[in-house]
Amino acid sequence: MELNAYRIMWLFVFFDLPTETKKDRRNASQFRNNILKDGFSMMQFSVYIRHCASGESADVHEKRIHKLVPPLGKVSVLRITDKQFGMIINYLGKAKQDAVDAPTQLELF
Numbered sequence: 209m210e211l212n213a214y215r216i217m218w219l220f221v222f223f224d225l226p227t228e229t230k231k232d233r234r235n236a237s238q239f240r241n242n243i244l245k246d247g248f249s250m251m252q253f254s255v256y257i258r259h260c261a262s263g264e265s266a267d268v269h270e271k272r273i274h275k276l277v278p279p280l281g282k283v284s285v286l287r288i289t290d291k292q293f294g295m296i297i298n299y300l301g302k303a304k305q306d307a308v309d310a311p312t313q314l315e316l317f
Contacts, residue, residue: 216290217266221248221256221273225281235278242276263287 221243225236240256246269248256260266266287277283298305 213291213294214289215262217260217263218288218290218293219248219258219260219266219269219273220251220286220288221258222284222286223254223281225254225278225283232280236281239276239278239283243273246272259290 223239225239226232227236243256244250246258248258251257258269260269270285270287273283273285
């Protein structure tokens with residue numbers, strides 16, 4: 209299977225989790241730590257992204273996110289192609305920022 213910008217996927221995880229009680233804070237912290245362990249990176253507060261080599265790989269990570277969702281709060285997952293992600297425009301204040309580079313892919317035969 210050939211890798212191209214339409215098959216490679218990016219997963220976005222957006223979440224808004226309660227932090228009123230000690231248990232809520234612990235659940236939110238565990239969720240964040242677990243998605244970091246699964247290879248996600250923070251793009252913004254409560255917005256995390258992960259590069260996936262294929263749709264099948266994205267499926268696996270979406271299922272992991274589903275299992276990690278805490279009992280309270282809102283978690284959303286968005287899947288886009290590498291081609292779509294390449295059109296993102298980021299600003300840091302008024303200065304335009306370069307898009308995140310895709311990780312180098314190791315191909316085994």
